[in-house]
Amino acid sequence: MKWAIIVLIMMSLLGSMMWVMPSPRQRFLAKLRQQASRLGFQVQIVRVTPPRAAGQVEPEMLTATAYRLPRYNLEKKLRERFIEWQVFRQTAVANEGLPEGWCWGAGERRLNENQQAILNTLISELPAGVKSVESTPVHISLYWDEKGDENTLEQFKALLQPFIDQQF
Secondary structure, eight states: OHHHHHHHHHHHHHHHHHHHSOOHHHHHHHHHHHHHHHTTOEEEEEEEOOOOOTTOSSOOOEEEEEEEEEOOSOOHHHHHTOOOEEEESSOOSOOTTSOTTOEEEEOTTOSOHHHHHHHHHHHHHSOTTEEEEEEOSSEEEEEEOOOSOHHHHHHHHHHHHHHHHTTO
16 A cells, blocks of 8 residues: 555656646747747747738737847938838738738838839748738848748748848
């Protein structure tokens, strides 16, 4: 009887330790976010409100992971007149100039033709897990579901670099 109690206590302690340990998905995300940090990304969990989708009465609030590349190359004058924009992967009314299945959250009709072409190239090369792209004077962000690997992060960095270089 004494051994049964000892075994039960040991199993209870072992079970508690296993419950506290991170899952394989949590370990993967920690490694992915650490790699993103090494590449210069800032990773944040944020709440985003996309525009109303077609047929939707109220916009839904989304919790997403933002992978942000900071802008260090903007002078104060450029920051003051910077055109902020955001696009979402969904069908809505405000979709002028964007590929099918994408819509504007902010900045519709504010980019020039060259900037619009670069944005559309970016959109065409993004994996399906990217739900939104946002550009502000502080950073350019991708809102991603984190289903990929370290190679995806390097692809993101290469895709976002023209936006940093051309300052839009």
